Amino acid sequence: MQDLEQSVRQHLALQGIRLTPGRRTALGAIAAADGPRTAAEIQAAVTDIVPLSSLYRSLSVLTNAGVLSAQHGPEGVMRFELAEWLAGHHHHLLCVSCGVAVDVAPYREQEQAIEHLVERMAAASGFVVTGHRFEIEGLCEACR
Amino acid sequence: MQDLEQSVRQHLALQGIRLTPGRRTALGAIAAADGPRTAAEIQAAVTDIVPLSSLYRSLSVLTNAGVLSAQHGPEGVMRFELAEWLAGHHHHLLCVSCGVAVDVAPYREQEQAIEHLVERMAAASGFVVTGHRFEIEGLCEACR
DNA sequence: GCCAAGAATAGGAATCATTCTCATTAATGG
DNA sequence: CCATTAATGAGAATGATTCCTATTCTTGGC
Structure with missing residues (x-):
């Protein structure tokens, strides 16, 4: 702290x-x-x-x-x-029912795959990529 | 149509x-x-x-x-x-400046990697996964 | 240590997207 | 063709966020 x-x-x-x-x-x-x-x-x-x-x-x-x-x-x-x-670097789990948001640790290897994906997708578009969001939606324990 | x-x-x-x-x-x-x-x-x-x-x-x-x-x-x-x-199934490119949003086609192999990532991340959390969002942020040609 | 100048805060009004309410209009089944 | 139900329009209401202004702190120069 x-x-x-x-x-x-x-x-x-x-x-x-x-x-x-x-x-x-x-x-x-x-x-x-x-x-x-x-x-x-x-x-x-x-x-x-x-x-x-x-x-x-x-x-x-x-x-x-x-x-x-x-x-x-x-x-x-x-x-x-x-x-x-x-x-x-991390991603989020979001509860679609109550909106609660929790951090999740990333998995190194798959982050690589994601980076590649981002580059390939953006390549044809004329966009200059500044970042990406990857978020998992679901129901938290309380709302399930 | x-x-x-x-x-x-x-x-x-x-x-x-x-x-x-x-x-x-x-x-x-x-x-x-x-x-x-x-x-x-x-x-x-x-x-x-x-x-x-x-x-x-x-x-x-x-x-x-x-x-x-x-x-x-x-x-x-x-x-x-x-x-x-x-x-x-597809993803989006979003312009962080003007907000314009464009579809992008997914790449089959990397979708697999993403699916894996989602499962592993959610496993420990107690969440029931209902979906995910993967969006690429950047500057569009006009805003660049 | 004290004061002026600039920055930070509180409080409240204003804005914007979205939802709600209610009165009016259209569509459907008999 | 009528009665019932659903769809629409218009505008008020809501909720998150921003903006504005007056007041209160901080800080550097004396």
């Missing part, structure tokens, strides 16, 4: 951004989670009272700074997690 | 749902597209004036009936396309 905060602080400093209390709180809640979280979930997880507008601003600052990554889940709400350089 | 409409009509009839003019229009616009479309895009593509509320209702009837599939794209808006049994 401490080293995470230090890494982030340093990363932000290079861009002239500081890790203020609000940002620190948001970062802590996200770092403690086992998957990407919505703004509302983060707000609920935190003990302080944080207005959503402030929370969203903190999240967007951290996202723009490359500390967090943001994605729209299948339910259409934005979910935030640590950026890949902090959390490591 | 005619056979698509017939297949759909038949599929719907089994569920006691009919292909009304509004639904037919929406279906036609989606079938003519080269990728998943938002409600607004469909509305714009169609020559008739269709209120968004009616369009959304038609789309949701067709989606619930299994004729269309709906997904939230990275910009957070819902995109509709023909269900897999009508359009065939």
